Amino acid sequence: MVEKMNEDVHEMKVFSVGDVLKGKVTKVEDKQVFVDVGFKVDGIVPVSELSSLHVEKASDVVALDDELTLFVTKVTDDELILSKKEALAKEAWKRLAQSFERGEIIEAPVAEVVKGGLVVDVGVRGFIPASLVERHYVDDFSDYKGKTLRLKVVEMEQEKNKLILSQRAVLDEEMEEKKKDILKSLQPGDVVTGTVQRLTSFGAFVDVGGVDGLVHISQIAHERVESPRDVLSEGQTLQVKVLSVDPDSERVSLSIKETLAGPWEKVASTFQIGDVVTGTVKRLVSFGAFVEVAPGVEGLVHISQISHQHIGVPQEVLEEGQEVQVKVLDVNGAEKRISLSIREASNDQEDMSQFKAYEEKRTDDASGFSLGDMIGDQLKKYRDE
Structure with missing residues (x-):
């Protein structure tokens, strides 16, 4: 024993x-x-x-x-x-040190949602600050418990049992790779779908699949745009044309205007010779006035077509920004030219005024006065003409 x-x-x-x-x-x-x-x-x-x-x-x-x-x-x-x-920690710190050095991705389920971030168990307690969870702001992390995340070690101090992890680092790297691929694939002339991300005084930044390109204010519309916010809104989806791509600087120039039908393409069907329309005086030159009759469409009123009286310069009777009635004399959409007349439009208005007066007096025929008594002067004028 x-x-x-x-x-x-x-x-x-x-x-x-x-x-x-x-x-x-x-x-x-x-x-x-x-x-x-x-x-x-x-x-x-x-x-x-x-x-x-x-x-x-x-x-x-x-x-x-x-x-x-x-x-x-x-x-x-x-x-x-x-x-x-x-025992787990001893082995885990060795493994984590290697992952940190090599920039490797590790996976771990979220064990706890705590104030300021998330906690995971990777053999040791790891902490993911709220700012390192996603590329975007997250208000509520309650749905993350139990969710497996792909992480990178961004800071570690074994002596203090400190381990900081980041999912955002993984997402950022993937986005950078995706951005490089997109920059390689984009070619000048391509028309792609984009989303307005940010509006500034000089244009709009549009996301085209992970890359932000700039639509300069001059490339937003055919007509003049005072502020991008007047015609665009953040989050808006639209078509844009690629003007240029610089992969090294990651700069992409885009155009909304180039995807839209030009104002002159509709001119032939919109304006007919003889039409009287309202326009705005945009520019005054020695030989006449340029009047905008549609967004991006300006026609010329020759100085001889401005007034019935002789004038030396258009500034004698017109000013920029003035609204005027003009008559279409000629339309040439191919050459982007419209000839207009203020004088002819005023003639038409005067004739219409006289016609209305005639119609009004004609209704009074039952009073005992003859039609000739009422409109004799007007008829005489038409015969003289």
Whole structure:
């Protein structure tokens, strides 16, 4: 009997603090776990040493007969205290250091949503600040619990058990790669769909599949645009034409105007010779006035067609910004020319006025006066003409 006891003592394993060993779970209590590691008594793993994250009950993370890798934290003749957390951490820090050095992506499920960010278990407790979760602002992270994220190590200090991770770093790198591919694929002349991201005083930045291109204010519309906000809104989806691409500087010039039908393309169907329309005097020159009769369409009123009286310069009777009635004398859409007349339009207006007067007096015929008595002067004038 004494020989057997001596033999058992001889076979008992000897451990030191810092050793890493394997054992089988023999008993699970709420606050601790007992493990057979070949020592004369079962080793004890406190619930706080089962995971790098908070654990309420040991049974939440281990079960009877589980094989565990453990780290020796305390050893006496009658007691062996072990840590699963330390064993995992020792291996995890080595692995994380390699990932950090190589810029590798690691995956981990979100274990907790805490103030300021998210917590994951990667063998050690890792923290993802709110600003490093997504490329955009997130107001509520409650849906992220249990979600597996792709992460990069951005900061680590093993001595302080500090590990900062970022999903945004992964997303940013992927976006940069995507941007390079898009810049290679975009060619001048391409017409693509874009979304207005930002409006400025000088134009609009439009996202074309991950790359922001600039639509200069002069390329927004055929007509003059005072402010991009007058015709565009952020989030608006539209067609744009690629004018130029510089992959090195990642600059893309775009045009909305080039995708729209030019104002002169509609001129032939919109204006007919003889039409009288309202226009705005845009420019005065020595030989006449340019009058805008549609957005981006200006016609010339020759100085001889401005007034019935002789004038030396258009400025004598017109000013820029003035609204005038003009009559279409000629239309040439191919050459982008329209000839207009203010004088002829005024003649038409005068004739119409006289006709209306005639119509009004004609209705009074029942009064006993003859038609000739009422409109004799007007008829005489028409005959003289």
